[in-house]
Amino acid sequence: MGRIKLMGLAVSIGKVTERYPFAPVEVPDDYRGKPVIDPGICTGCGACASACPPQAIQVKEEGEFRVVHLFLGRCIFCGRCQDVCPEGAIRLTTEFELATPNHDDLHQFVRLRMVRCVRCGRPFDTYRHLVRSLREVPFIEGERLLLCPECRAKAPLDWLEGGGDGNEG
Amino acid sequence: MGRSTLEGRFRVIDVSPDEVAEVVRELFEDGCYYATGMGVDERPLNGRFAVYHAINCPKRGVYVILRLTAPENRPSVPSITPVLRGAEWAEREAHDMVGVTFENHPNLERLILPEDWPDGVYPLRKDFPYNRKMAGTEGTAGVRGERHDEATMSVPLGPYHPLLHEPEYFELYVREDRIVGADYRGFHVHRGMEKLAESRMTLNQIPFLAERICGICGCTHSAAYCQAVEEAAGVEVPERALYIRSLMLEVERIHSHLLWFGVACHLLGFDSGFMHFWRAREYVMDIAELITGNRKTYGINLVGGVRRDLSGEKIQKTLKLLELAEGESREVIDNVVGMKELIARMEGVGVLRRKDAREIGVVGPVARASGIDTDVRRDHPYAAYGDLDFKVPVYRGCDVLSRFLVRVDETFESFSLVRQILENLPDGEIINEEYSLPYMEFGLGSTEAPRGEDVHMVLTGGENQVYRWHPRAPTYNNLPAVPLMLEGEDVADAPIIIASIDPCFSCTDHVSIVDAGSGRVLWRGPLLEGVERLRR
Amino acid sequence: MMPELSTLVNVVFVVLFAPLLDGIERKVKARLQTRQGPPVLQSWYDLIKLLKRPSVEPSGSFGWLFRLAPAVALSSVLLASTFVPSLLARSMGFWGDLIAFVYLLALASLFLALGGFASCNPYAQIGSHREISLLMAEEFSLAFIVAGLAVSAGGLAFSAMFPLPLKASSVVGVLAFAVMVYVSGARVPFDVAEAEPEIVEGPLIEFSGRSLGLMKLTAYVRRLLLFTVLLNFVIPFGGVLRSSVYVAALLVLSAVYAAFEAYFGRFRTADAVRFLKRFAAAGFVCWLLAVLGW
Numbered sequence: 001m002g003r004i005k006l007m008g009l010a011v012s013i014g015k016v017t018e019r020y021p022f023a024p025v026e027v028p029d030d031y032r033g034k035p036v037i038d039p040g041i042c043t044g045c046g047a048c049a050s051a052c053p054p055q056a057i058q059v060k061e062e063g064e065f066r067v068v069h070l071f072l073g074r075c076i077f078c079g080r081c082q083d084v085c086p087e088g089a090i091r092l093t094t095e096f097e098l099a100t101p102n103h104d105d106l107h108q109f110v111r112l113r114m115v116r117c118v119r120c121g122r123p124f125d126t127y128r129h130l131v132r133s134l135r136e137v138p139f140i141e142g143e144r145l146l147l148c149p150e151c152r153a154k155a156p157l158d159w160l161e162g163g164g165d166g167n168e169g
Numbered sequence: 170m171g172r173s174t175l176e177g178r179f180r181v182i183d184v185s186p187d188e189v190a191e192v193v194r195e196l197f198e199d200g201c202y203y204a205t206g207m208g209v210d211e212r213p214l215n216g217r218f219a220v221y222h223a224i225n226c227p228k229r230g231v232y233v234i235l236r237l238t239a240p241e242n243r244p245s246v247p248s249i250t251p252v253l254r255g256a257e258w259a260e261r262e263a264h265d266m267v268g269v270t271f272e273n274h275p276n277l278e279r280l281i282l283p284e285d286w287p288d289g290v291y292p293l294r295k296d297f298p299y300n301r302k303m304a305g306t307e308g309t310a311g312v313r314g315e316r317h318d319e320a321t322m323s324v325p326l327g328p329y330h331p332l333l334h335e336p337e338y339f340e341l342y343v344r345e346d347r348i349v350g351a352d353y354r355g356f357h358v359h360r361g362m363e364k365l366a367e368s369r370m371t372l373n374q375i376p377f378l379a380e381r382i383c384g385i386c387g388c389t390h391s392a393a394y395c396q397a398v399e400e401a402a403g404v405e406v407p408e409r410a411l412y413i414r415s416l417m418l419e420v421e422r423i424h425s426h427l428l429w430f431g432v433a434c435h436l437l438g439f440d441s442g443f444m445h446f447w448r449a450r451e452y453v454m455d456i457a458e459l460i461t462g463n464r465k466t467y468g469i470n471l472v473g474g475v476r477r478d479l480s481g482e483k484i485q486k487t488l489k490l491l492e493l494a495e496g497e498s499r500e501v502i503d504n505v506v507g508m509k510e511l512i513a514r515m516e517g518v519g520v521l522r523r524k525d526a527r528e529i530g531v532v533g534p535v536a537r538a539s540g541i542d543t544d545v546r547r548d549h550p551y552a553a554y555g556d557l558d559f560k561v562p563v564y565r566g567c568d569v570l571s572r573f574l575v576r577v578d579e580t581f582e583s584f585s586l587v588r589q590i591l592e593n594l595p596d597g598e599i600i601n602e603e604y605s606l607p608y609m610e611f612g613l614g615s616t617e618a619p620r621g622e623d624v625h626m627v628l629t630g631g632e633n634q635v636y637r638w639h640p641r642a643p644t645y646n647n648l649p650a651v652p653l654m655l656e657g658e659d660v661a662d663a664p665i666i667i668a669s670i671d672p673c674f675s676c677t678d679h680v681s682i683v684d685a686g687s688g689r690v691l692w693r694g695p696l697l698e699g700v701e702r703l704r705r
Numbered sequence: 706m707m708p709e710l711s712t713l714v715n716v717v718f719v720v721l722f723a724p725l726l727d728g729i730e731r732k733v734k735a736r737l738q739t740r741q742g743p744p745v746l747q748s749w750y751d752l753i754k755l756l757k758r759p760s761v762e763p764s765g766s767f768g769w770l771f772r773l774a775p776a777v778a779l780s781s782v783l784l785a786s787t788f789v790p791s792l793l794a795r796s797m798g799f800w801g802d803l804i805a806f807v808y809l810l811a812l813a814s815l816f817l818a819l820g821g822f823a824s825c826n827p828y829a830q831i832g833s834h835r836e837i838s839l840l841m842a843e844e845f846s847l848a849f850i851v852a853g854l855a856v857s858a859g860g861l862a863f864s865a866m867f868p869l870p871l872k873a874s875s876v877v878g879v880l881a882f883a884v885m886v887y888v889s890g891a892r893v894p895f896d897v898a899e900a901e902p903e904i905v906e907g908p909l910i911e912f913s914g915r916s917l918g919l920m921k922l923t924a925y926v927r928r929l930l931l932f933t934v935l936l937n938f939v940i941p942f943g944g945v946l947r948s949s950v951y952v953a954a955l956l957v958l959s960a961v962y963a964a965f966e967a968y969f970g971r972f973r974t975a976d977a978v979r980f981l982k983r984f985a986a987a988g989f990v991c992w993l994l995a996v997l998g999w
């Protein structure tokens with residue numbers, strides 16, 4: 001009798017449903033949960049924003065600052081941002097309980113001060129990103145480094161091409 | 170090391186309007202069936218509209234793509250529906266979305282778009298901006314359907330019904346306890362995915378959108394999309410990536426089938442069965458979580474490969490979970506099959522004859538339960554399936570029980586496939602990112618989803634974009650068969666019959682609004698009107 | 706104790722205990738389905754919530770019948786609970802007998818079905834049709850069983866039937882009656898009238914708030930009374946012992962019934978009716994035995 005056996009099976013197995021939310025649920029370490037940006041590392045390069053499928057991350061410029069804005073309400077927890085971030089600044093955590101009565105809990109803003117172009121005065125890159133690119137392309141002379149891409153294009157081409165372009169990941 | 174598994178998967182043939190009907194008839198007689206079709210606005214390229222009919226020829230292991238074009242000022246091509254009725258929906262869809270007219274189509278009415286959509290506006294044409302909002306109007310009542318006599322009651326099933334889990338609408342015409350006729354009206358959840366992808370997403374963002382076509386078998390969609398692009402761009406995919414893709418596709422199939430068994434039990438009033446199946450399924454969800462970082466929507470596929478590798482430790486854990494899942498599934502299935510009242514409710518119910526199944530072009534377990542021996546994994550090997558060993562179960566009962574049994578056999582084949590994959594996983598890279606995207610290259614990717622053949626067609630757009638993307642979920646081909654299955658059955662059996670195709674309505678709907686099956690036009694606001702009719 | 710007072714105790718007990726019994730059944734089913742399950746008081750929580758909410762009347766319904774149905778249904782089961790001895794053995798026995806009991810319960814079912822018809826919802830129509838067909842099939846079997854038991858006990862009065870004399874006919878009759886208790890409790894596979902995945906609770910679909918609460922309470926009380934009559938056929942003694950044996954037996958019985966319910970699939974209506982017609986044979990055997998004096 002199939003049904004008797006199944007009944008016995010159920011009794012021998014006991015309860016399998018969790019007492020969640022009264023008891024915690026375990027997830028693996030590399031679970032794709034809430035993404036968090038480390039504001040101490042992020043350079044504001046914007047790589048994550050252009051990879052993010054639902055545009056949950058947007059990079060905006062507000063006066064002196066570049067703002068990396070992560071809105072969890074749009075996030076699909078795919079982890080593409082983590083894949084492409086050159087600094088390892090954004091990581092998906094194991095946290096998944098994101099329901100909240102407070103909309104602000106769903107936003108993360110990373111505000112990064114920008115460098116002004118010494119020629120035209122326009123803020124064009126974050127300090128941190130500039131320093132970061134310096135580490136990779138050490139030959140640029142100080143003066144040109146502080147030019148925005150447009151002004152640099154107009155300047156005489158006696159520097160290594162592309163090396164100082166602050167908008168590259 | 171790397172290889173393109175998809176070589177020779179399809180052949181695009183430009184056909185002239187005069188010969189298309191003849192070609193289609195010959196293909197059908199040769200054992201091919203209508204897979205899907207799309208309309209394309211190719212005006213920026215050559216000033217013409219095009220229609221691509223994808224015909225699956227399982228015996229020859231190839232998709233024949235018949236391409237018809239028509240000039241901008243007279244966008245009209247002959248319909249192939251009179252020769253092959255499986256083409257009906259696709260042609261109506263192309264008519265609504267791209268504005269191509271099909272001569273001699275038996276039923277080319279306004280279908281895809283809502284009744285109050287303005288004439289002459291075609292959302293998938295390239296001059297229609299993706300974010301354009303149409304002025305909202307009140308929903309207008311459609312034409313009243315066929316009238317039945319006094320003794321016939323019309324019973325609405327949907328748009329909201331506990332059986333459906335998604336907004337869809339079946340109208341059953343019932344005399345006493347028998348269904349004498351049935352109509353289907355679907356596509357209430359249009360999400361404009363194609364437009365979104367074509368207008369504002371990049372090549373490697375679309376897999377994540379494709380995955381969200383379906384909440385149950387999403388991985389198969391992202392795989393089919395990636396394959397279509399890889400095919401178009403000639404991307405070599407590393408072996409290891411192909412194996413991991415197959416692995417996740419099979420994990421997905423097991424979870425999907427176990428889910429379905431549970432739902433079937435629930436529909437037959439046996440809720441304990443539901444719990445037993447879902448308990449076994451939970452191990453499979455754990456496997457997915459372990460490998461991909463989440464229980465569902467694995468997010469594993471990208472063009473050129475996969476995103477996550479498997480460590481030895483994960484393989485060991487997976488094998489352990491797999492053993493538990495297989496053991497418990499086996500035990501539960503064996504015992505459930507011993508429950509006579511359940512089997513009695515599936516046997517001989519919801520019959521779909523082989524002839525109808527062929528003409529409509531049903532796919533997957535529905536086709537295999539009606540004696541059609543087809544499986545994309547075997548007929549058009551993709552991912553790692555060419556190297557793997559598996560059987561394709563075929564039953565000839567044509568009823569709900571056969572569909573149940575096909576899924577039972579498939580589930581255990583999948584367990585064996587997962588084991589084979591884990592044991593033979595080749596070493597190497599998991600993704601190839603060195604490729605360039607050509608302009609206007611056609612690609613077709615197809616997979617055997619848990620519900621049947623899943624086809625994605627892509628026209629590349631160069632510059633990290635796709636020009637045209639047309640996904641077709643299996644339910645799109647299976648649904649038109651449901652009214653046939655329902656006719657003459659007991660009302661009490663309607664739920665299990667509808668469920669027997671394992672319908673996935675949102676997947677079908679991502680593109681259009683159609684009423685079909687019998688082709689009769691239904692009316693809106695069904696529940697209220699149904700009630701009103703009763704009161705008269 | 707005065708009969709009026711003990712009747713009052715019985716009615717209060719039935720009303721309070723019936724939803725609790727349902728809660729216990731839910732827990733038993735949960736255990737058999739490897740689930741945690743809701744707290745035993747869940748059915749009570751649900752009821753309280755429903756009773757606090759206003760009911761909504763569907764626009765096309767026959768309002769008065771739709772409003773009346775839950776009240777009539779509940780009143781009939783409550784009336785039955787006044788003369789069936791439950792927690793206390795003494796009750797207002799002079800009020801009614803087994804026939805009155807069976808018909809009061811049938812009346813409740815009838816008004817459930819009528820309420821469904823009155824709502825004019827197509828699912829409710831189907832559900833009510835099913836309810837009526839099932840009811841008629843049940844009555845057919847029940848008629849033989851009641852007749853058999855009556856002959857065996859020498860009368861239809863509860864005083865004669867509780868407990869039944871130990872005879873072959875009584876044993877067959879009680880077993881057959883136990884099956885009928887299962888069937889009229891609208892349990893799977895006989896819950897065709899309410900089949901949630903098919904017709905969305907059938908006659909109940911349009912009921913909401915207070916009126917749904919009353920309908921649910923009716924169903925719980927009905928199940929409890931059916932158990933009670935079944936137990937009364939066999940519990941031989943009175944007093945405190947009776948009360949505790951009765952409650953314990955109730956719990957066991959409902960656990961067993963719940964277990965059965967958890968492990969069956971649903972019949973089609975026609976199959977259920979066919980089963981009941983065949984089952985009438987058992988009632989016939991009981992009657993025959995009784996007539997023969999066994």
Ligand code: SF4
Nearest residue numbers: 052075076078079081
């Ligand atoms: S996880 Fe995905 S959706 Fe979320 S922020 Fe990162 S890239 Fe965007």
Ligand code: SF4
Nearest residue numbers: 042043045046048085
């Ligand atoms: S990719 Fe990384 S460094 Fe760049 S903006 Fe995003 S989080 Fe910051």
